[in-house]
Amino acid sequence: MSRARSKTYSTRAIVLRTHPLGEADRIVVLATREHGLVRAVAKGVRKPSSRFGARLEPFMVSDIQASEGRGLHTVTQAVSVAGYGVGIVQDMDAFLFASAIAELAEVLGEGDASVPLYDLLLGAFAALARAAYPPQLIFDAFAIRALARAGWDMSVDACAVTGSVEGLNAFSPSHGGVIAARVPGASALRPGTRELLSSLKSGDWSSALGSDEAARRQAHGLTKSFLGWHLERTMSSLSRFDRQT
Known part of the structure; x- marks a missing residue:
């Protein structure tokens, strides 16, 4: 009985992460618009003579050709489209948050209920590369929007419990975001934090940039707690950043 030929396809992909495989190969984790999250082997890319190894580094955007496999796919060709990694690696904060964005995208892209995040990733990496x-x-905005696409929409403009738009002075991850009701374990909101969360969710960058440092610190902490509650896991990339600061 003859074996069915592997299905080949072409797609534009964002490289999220890479792992060495053997002496010369590499496993690449890719985000694509048409095929979702793809894990593939790129053979020979670690050799100095490789024709497309540099095109499959983290935060690169490339047009790839690949063939499907039972487990991992195989990348057979890659043509560079955008090199966001060059700008990102020049700033440690940008690199650490880009890594956290990639990790979150990988978590949400797994399984049958994968979340389409290609366009959000493209915008986030481009913004990080351009500073x-x-x-x-950038990370907080990505995380809030990505979780919303996964079905965990953070309430920022109305009470997550009552729907009221008045008295929004606390935040509870378990209840879905900002609240006006009194619930155990809720965090009191500092002035400007709710408005910042709202700006990040809607993409109002002019308002977000007008926020003060205290509001930014609290908004980031609340975003992390919201992530942790719904993902039920600690993100290693964010843990590394916390150790750096």
């Missing part, structure tokens, strides 16, 4: 906004704000 368009503070890296922490």
